[in-house]
Amino acid sequence: MTGLRRFIRRHGWSYAFILPSLLTFTVFVLAPVVWALVISFQEYSLVRGGRWMTPFYKNYLTAFTQFGGVFVSAIRNTLIYTVFTVTSNILVGLVLASLIQPLSHRLRTFFRAAYYLPAVTSALIIGLTWAYIFNAQWGFANYVLRWVGLPPVRWLSDPDIALGSVTLSAVLTVPATAVVLFSAAMGSIPREYYEAAELDGAGPIQRWWHITVPLIKSTTLYLVVIYTIASFEVFERIYVMVPSGVGNSTQTIVTQIYNNGFKDLNFGVASAQAFVLFVMIAAVAVVQFRLLRSDVEY
Template identity: 80%
Template sequence: MTGIRKFIKQYGWSYLFILPSLLTFTIFTLAPVLWSLVISFQDYSLVRGGKWVTPIYANYVEAFTLLNGIFLIAIRNTVIYTLFTVVAAIGLGLILASLIQPLSNRLRTFFRAAYYLPAVTSALIIGLTWAYIFNAQWGFATYLTRMFGLPPIRWLSDPDIAFWSVVLSAVLTLPATAIVLFSAAMGAIPQEYYEAADLDGASPIQKWWNITVPLVKSTTLYLVVLYTIASFEVFERIYIMVPSGVGNSTQTIVTQIYNNGFKDFDFGIASAQAFVLFAMIALVAAFQFRVLRSDVEY
């Protein structure tokens, strides 16, 4: 008890300052997450409340078998979307950051601000912009196909093309966060490494591959995890660009959670699918930390 009193006397005021944040987190984040975990084992209704299902894991089984296994299709689409968008974001971010790094401070600051613009733009605006670009009648993509004499393409209404149109829109949206963070990480690399490489006769590509890329590995890990989580949770872009869903071709995990929870009001299934998504993200993130973890210091 003496140790506890001493701790409270010494640090009590500090915890009072963070108490509002802790209460906000507990009420609006932690409590709803724990409650949704409980609901995932119940047949829950807003009117009559929850009733435990039998067996206890029935909602998780039904989540995968509902509507002829549409959730498995959603998982497949989400994984494909994640692979393409994460690789593109990291690759483009690294290349563009490398291109602006040799510029003067003013130009580098200008390009960082310009490239970061998509990050502060509403997802609604970005989604609507790409929906206009892929409009089958007067979109810019349709204009390009007509200019080259190609037949009309139903970018967002053809089940075989709609999903890839969404993926393409995500790939072509500049990875703002990656560019800014990679640029900052490159600026922290000591110039002595590059000077030593110059003395050894290394080419710019060799310096980039053997010095820059390895020394920004910690930033790469952070961005890979960040973009993976964001890609697994993709919803706004698909919901805005393809609101009808085009059958099952554009279904993702989060669109399935939305449909089950807010259209069919099957909160038990939706909560079970949400925790499947949580488990997938946790496993992938753990694997990424294990593979990309870096102890490099400079």
């Protein structure tokens, strides 16, 4: 009891200050997540409440087998989208940040602000813009094709290329967060490293590859993780650009969760799919941490 009083006297104010944030997190994040896990093992109805299922994993089995295994197709589509978008975001962000880093402070600030503008734009607005660009009748993409003598393409209505069109729209969107964070990380690298490498005869590409890239590894890890999570959870872009889904060709994990939970009111299956998504994100994040973690300090 004396130890508890000493602990409260020493750390009580610290915990009092973070208590509002802890309560908010518990009520609006932790509790719904736990409740969703419970629902994933139940046949849940808004009217009748929940009823435990036999076998207990029935919702998870249904998630993978309903409608001819569309959830499996959604997982595959999500993985394809994630691989291309995360790779392009990291590479484009790294290249753009490297190009603006040698500029003056004023120009670096200008380009950082310019590249960050898409990040403050609503995802729905960006999705609508790309939907207009890929419109089969009067979209800008087909206008360019007709201008060079090529036939128009059904970008968002052809099931063979619809997912590729959505992925292309994400790839061609400037990765604002990556540019800003990579630029800031490069600016914190001591100049002495580059001067020493230059004295040893290292060229610009060699200095970039052997000094810049390794020393921003922690930033790269952070960006890879957050971009992977965002890609796994893609919904707005799909919902706006291809609301009909074009069959199952553009179905993703989150669109399946939305359809089951909010259209069909099948909350048990939707919760099961949500936890499948959680496990996938956690597993990928663990692999990324193991591959990209760095103990470099400077």
